Amino acid sequence: MSAPVIEQRTALRVFRDNLLAAPRRLLDSAFRSGKPHTDRTRSNFVFGNVFLHLHSVRTHRWTLRWATTAGLGIASTAAFLITLVTGVLLMFYYKPYPDAAYDSIKDIHFVVPTGRFIRNIHRWAANVMVVTVILHMARAFYTGAYRKPREFNWLIGMGLFVTTLGLSFTGYLLPWDQLAYWAITIGANIAQSPREVTDALGITEWFDPGGFQRLLLLGSDTVGAEALIRFYLLHVMLLPLVLTALMAVHFWRIRKDGGIVRPADADQRLAKREEAVYPVFTEAPAKTYQLAAIVRGRTTAVGRGPENTVPSMPHLFYAELAVLMLTAAICLALSLVSDAPLKELANPAVPENPAKAPWYFLGLQEMVAFSAFMGGIGIPSIVIIGLGLIPFLDREESGTGEWFGGPGGWPLVKQATAFGLGTAILIEALVIRFGWIREWFPGVSQLVVTLINPGTVLTLIYGLYSVWLVRRYNSTRAGALGLFTVFLCGFLVLTIIGVYFRGPNWEFYWSPSDWPKH
Amino acid sequence: MTVKAREQKSRLDPEPMPRRDFLGLSAIWAMGAALFFSLLGMLRLPKAAVLSSPSKKFRITLPKALAAGEAYVPPGRAVAVFRDDAGVHAISTTCTHLGCIVKPTTEGFECPCHGSLFAADGSVTRGPAPRSLDWLKVQGSGDAWIVDEESRVPPGTREQA
Ligand code: HEM
Ligand code: FES
Numbered sequence: 001m002s003a004p005v006i007e008q009r010t011a012l013r014v015f016r017d018n019l020l021a022a023p024r025r026l027l028d029s030a031f032r033s034g035k036p037h038t039d040r041t042r043s044n045f046v047f048g049n050v051f052l053h054l055h056s057v058r059t060h061r062w063t064l065r066w067a068t069t070a071g072l073g074i075a076s077t078a079a080f081l082i083t084l085v086t087g088v089l090l091m092f093y094y095k096p097y098p099d100a101a102y103d104s105i106k107d108i109h110f111v112v113p114t115g116r117f118i119r120n121i122h123r124w125a126a127n128v129m130v131v132t133v134i135l136h137m138a139r140a141f142y143t144g145a146y147r148k149p150r151e152f153n154w155l156i157g158m159g160l161f162v163t164t165l166g167l168s169f170t171g172y173l174l175p176w177d178q179l180a181y182w183a184i185t186i187g188a189n190i191a192q193s194p195r196e197v198t199d200a201l202g203i204t205e206w207f208d209p210g211g212f213q214r215l216l217l218l219g220s221d222t223v224g225a226e227a228l229i230r231f232y233l234l235h236v237m238l239l240p241l242v243l244t245a246l247m248a249v250h251f252w253r254i255r256k257d258g259g260i261v262r263p264a265d266a267d268q269r270l271a272k273r274e275e276a277v278y279p280v281f282t283e284a285p286a287k288t289y290q291l292a293a294i295v296r297g298r299t300t301a302v303g304r305g306p307e308n309t310v311p312s313m314p315h316l317f318y319a320e321l322a323v324l325m326l327t328a329a330i331c332l333a334l335s336l337v338s339d340a341p342l343k344e345l346a347n348p349a350v351p352e353n354p355a356k357a358p359w360y361f362l363g364l365q366e367m368v369a370f371s372a373f374m375g376g377i378g379i380p381s382i383v384i385i386g387l388g389l390i391p392f393l394d395r396e397e398s399g400t401g402e403w404f405g406g407p408g409g410w411p412l413v414k415q416a417t418a419f420g421l422g423t424a425i426l427i428e429a430l431v432i433r434f435g436w437i438r439e440w441f442p443g444v445s446q447l448v449v450t451l452i453n454p455g456t457v458l459t460l461i462y463g464l465y466s467v468w469l470v471r472r473y474n475s476t477r478a479g480a481l482g483l484f485t486v487f488l489c490g491f492l493v494l495t496i497i498g499v500y501f502r503g504p505n506w507e508f509y510w511s512p513s514d515w516p517k518h
Numbered sequence: 519m520t521v522k523a524r525e526q527k528s529r530l531d532p533e534p535m536p537r538r539d540f541l542g543l544s545a546i547w548a549m550g551a552a553l554f555f556s557l558l559g560m561l562r563l564p565k566a567a568v569l570s571s572p573s574k575k576f577r578i579t580l581p582k583a584l585a586a587g588e589a590y591v592p593p594g595r596a597v598a599v600f601r602d603d604a605g606v607h608a609i610s611t612t613c614t615h616l617g618c619i620v621k622p623t624t625e626g627f628e629c630p631c632h633g634s635l636f637a638a639d640g641s642v643t644r645g646p647a648p649r650s651l652d653w654l655k656v657q658g659s660g661d662a663w664i665v666d667e668e669s670r671v672p673p674g675t676r677e678q679a
Contacts, residue, residue, distance in 0.1 A: 353631075369633070
């Protein structure tokens with residue numbers, strides 16, 4: 001007869017063993033499924049993690065091709081994360097009061113350990129983010145990713161685009177130097193520019209949306225302490241929260257819309273998979289999509305098998321990490337070679353000459369130099385509304401997931417590029433050489449200048465061109481391709497002129513070395 | 519509320535909203551209205567009622583040697599004051615385009631930001647500025663004057679010294 005096994009260890013011994021096992025048990029409790037070695041544990045790795053489960057458990061191989069996304073969305077996310085981390089570090093020293101702001105930035109730049117480097121990285125990552133967001137939008141557009149069922153995510157993307165620009169704009173004021181002060185003065189007055197129209201109609205006294213917007217932005221009638229604290233609030237709190245919320249929806253929708261867009265025949269066009277590189281199920285999945293049973297219509301993976309998909313862990317995540325590292329490397333390298341600018345302390349009596357906004361707003365500034373309202377509010381609104389309408393106007397299906405919508409698209413885009421660049425350069429050359437209406441007919445009414453100026457003329461020509469494309473090719477897709485391309489070209493031309501060819505008094509100069517010396 | 523058997527395709531179909539659930543509907547609408555109005559209330563906060571900017575009315579002393587047509591710019595102010603035989607007048611140097619500070623020149627004013635040019639009386643001669651520079655109210659005598667940036671006067675108004 002054997003006696004029942006009695007616990008031999010003393011309580012003290014149990015305590016010791018538990019203590020030793022604690023680190024492993026902590027890990028086990030955090031990552032319950034163990035190391036991601038099998039398909040099953042890899043799936044667990046994804047859906048068992050609140051951050052990763054925005055991804056689906058398996059990723060289509062088409063998604064992982066470099067040419068599908070160029071990693072631009074992830075690069076935008078990475079740049080945002082970098083600004084987040086460096087921004088929090090800058091907040092340790094930055095003081096958002098007019099008497100202290102400039103000095104605190106100076107301290108960060110010259111006294112605080114690693115301060116200048118962190119500041120540079122923050123500034124560069126913000127610039128990189130604007131570039132990648134624009135390129136990412138172009139990628140989504142040219143691969144037809146705005147089409148059904150991704151219309152809504154395109155709109156969320158527009159929100160992300162505007163919020164990104166808002167973050168850059170609000171951050172620009174914080175150093176409280178001449179550059180900041182005058183760019184924000186101009187920006188706030190652009191918000192007020194509906195007065196250009198209400199004044200001309202003589203109704204400003206009763207109806208003044210411009211004055212209201214400016215008051216809301218500045219909290220006062222001048223750029224001062226109130227404005228600085230508002231911009232600070234927007235920059236470190238409100239807009240990052242908005243951006244994060246929009247990003248969560250954006251990512252979640254990608255998954256719910258069936259992953260990254262791909263051509264209908266993607267499966268046939270992918271080379272045969274090598275089993276060694278892409279293991280198929282090595283163990284039956286522990287989880288079936290029970291929810292999928294009640295989902296109707298075109299969603300995720302309903303009715304489709306796992307063909308041509310690979311586990312997101314590691315294939316997708318490693319690709320994402322690679323893009324993150326590359327983005328970080330680019331920001332670090334730029335920060336090593338080029339310092340963030342800091343001019344003299346803001347002086348409300350003497351404008352910086354030329355007073356230039358951040359580069360991505362210089363295209364706008366170029367148009368604002370024709371008419372404040374049309375350039376700063378009218379045309380940007382038309383462009384934003386136009387971009388938002390694209391998914392609802394082009395409902396064609398062929399060529400979705402294909403760069404430029406397949407063969408025939410590329411020649412059209414080339415033609416539109418030539419037209420877009422040519423028209424913009426021509427109109428600019430005309431204005432720079434011969435002036436505009438006010439120079440020809442002094443005393444002409446402001447309403448005429450507001451309505452007919454180089455910016456509106458260019459917009460009109462671009463609009464007519466794309467209508468012509470729709471007729472000529474009998475295709476809404478052709479119109480959309482042309483419209484997006486010409487506006488991108490116009491943006492490019494105006495931005496380059498604003499950055500490189502405008503000097504004091506916003507005059508045209510071939511090179512900054514020709515600027516008059518004061 | 520009962521549902522016709524033919525309409526209910528499977529047990530997973532949502533049940534149609536019972537339309538006569540008056541209390542439920544009004545509760546939802548009341549909540550929506552409450553949210554909407556509290557949002558309006560919250561939006562009221564950032565619109566400042568009192569502006570913190572410095573006083574817009576200030577005293578200046580004109581230099582004795584100020585020639586006719588020459589501008590006197592009080593330090594830290596966006597105003598140019600002139601004295602000639604007809605009297606004293608003040609013109610705001612805040613550009614009517616996007617608020618840069620214009621520089622008095624021999625012919626009038628020029629704006630560094632987008633190249634607007636103004637004649638000596640403040641009217642636009644070139645560039646994107648939508649209207650002429652404001653003339654401001656001045657009061658005083660001799661060399662002591664008070665400029666009120668908040669009161670505009672019609673162009674051409676001069677005060678006798
Ligand atoms: C802060 C800015 C943004 C971030 C962080 C972001 C992030 C992402 C990421 C990570 C993806 C996955 C695919 C990829 O890497 O390209 C994606 C897809 C997408 N994005 Fe964005 N995005 C941003 C802005 C925009 C903008 C401005 C638009 C367009 C108006 C846009 C429209 C889309 C669309 C339609 C997809 C789905 C693409 C497809 O299915 O092929 N996003 N975004
Ligand atoms: S602010 Fe004077 S021309 Fe633009």
